[in-house]
Amino acid sequence: MFDQLAGNARVKEVLKRMLESGRLPGALLFTGEEGVGKRLFALEVARALNCRTPRNNEGCGECSSCKRIEKINYPERDDADEWNQIIWTDHPDVGLVVAPKRVLRVEQMRQIEKEANFRPFEGKARVFLIDEADKLNDASANALLKVLEEPPRTSHLILITARPAMLLPTILSRCQMIRFAPLTPDEIETHLTKHKLVDSKTARIRARAAGGSMGRALSGDLITFTSQRKAMLKVLNALVISQNRAELLRSAEQLNEAQYKDEFEERLDVLETLIRDAWMLSLGVRPSQLVNEDLLSELQPISDKLDPSRAGNWILHIEDMREQLIVNINRKVTTDALFLTMAGDVAAQKRPKVR
Ligand SMILES: [Zn+2]
Missing domain, CATH: 3.40.50.300 (P-loop containing nucleotide triphosphate hydrolases)
Incomplete structure (x- = not known):
């Protein structure tokens, strides 16, 4: 059922x-x-x-x-x-x-x-x-x-x-x-405790660090995820708060380091959920609806300065980049371009609407 x-x-x-x-x-x-x-x-x-x-x-x-x-x-x-x-x-x-x-x-x-x-x-x-x-x-x-x-x-x-x-x-x-929408921390926590998958304290922590994914809440790889979120939050900070391009390029470089090669797309996913959360906050959505609710104190100042239309464009830019990745093997150049486009906020390219 x-x-x-x-x-x-x-x-x-x-x-x-x-x-x-x-x-x-x-x-x-x-x-x-x-x-x-x-x-x-x-x-x-x-x-x-x-x-x-x-x-x-x-x-x-x-x-x-x-x-x-x-x-x-x-x-x-x-x-x-x-x-x-x-x-x-x-x-x-x-x-x-x-x-x-x-x-x-x-x-x-x-x-x-x-x-x-x-x-x-x-x-x-x-x-x-x-x-x-x-x-x-x-x-x-x-x-x-x-x-x-x-x-x-x-x-x-x-x-x-x-x-x-x-x-x-x-x-x-x-x-x-x-x-399908990302799961809220409450939904994940309820599911974990209802089915007795972990004890209630662990359920609370995992639900809040799972970024809306039950798979992640269950997989136990929270250490990797926590460091991914930290790195991607830095990108968002550099875009909105410090507007520091050197920092952005450093982040792009780190994203392409050999040790993170297999995590590249996961990190893009994480960046997308953070942008979406900041965007939702700026539109007055309740914090309990956020995917990364536990990062509220970091997301709030970002959302205060965020122009909602920029956030929408950023998500389009990231989706465009995903499509380019299939044909374009030079990730480093593409990532640099992505971050700089986001910083400069050039209007998103025309792309077919998904319905
Ligand atoms: Zn049956």
Whole structure:
């Protein structure tokens, strides 16, 4: 049942309404940051459709269908062939694909097309999750379009991504987008304590340092995250308070140091949540709604001096940079350019609107 999942009350309402009306779209696109529950919500949709004893159109969570849908049979790490195929749950009508080597492959999409055309083997609907849908390339996106154009009535595709801007417009236009919000510290804390995942004191600390991501609250890598936030807060300070360009360039340099190479995109994510928080504060949002509520004393002076329209532009600049990173291998130059553009606040380039 959706109530068992943390946060995103609005998403729960929307999905419940779709299920109740019996008009769940053939293709859904779940967007939102990492660790906010997109995959769990998608599996919950699959349960609702296939549950043997549904309650109010939701999965009961206890019948054998519900229980088997929970279990995804991920292959062994080095089993390349298996990763290139549909990874099934213990239920024969529910499976997912992930990008084996940073790219979703044409063969995977062809397999989905073939499987989606079968009637359900056991349940009432076949459900396929396409995780990391931003990793579709032109060829695999085109292969997927064939299913999206005419999805069989008993099959549903759920595309999942933290970066919807990377999807082709032809894909976007055929999916109904459902946006997930970052979780609030309260939502994370409640979830951690309700399910007795950690003791209440630890729950409080983790919830407040998790940057809106349940995945992070659970992963335990809070030390890395804390230092990432500290570094990105420095960037925001240099942009708004000190307006110190030398400091900005030093930060850009640090972001590109070898030891942080694997954290590059995570750090951009962190910067984005900090900007969004300062922006929200400047619009008068309650601190409890912030992702980084524990940094209120640092964020407040920034938001006091922040022009809200600048913050909006910055987020667009960061998204643009993410797109450039795919083709542009010189991160250092791109990061310098990003920070200086943000400092100079040139209007964001025109980019296609995501809907
Ligand atoms: Zn059930």
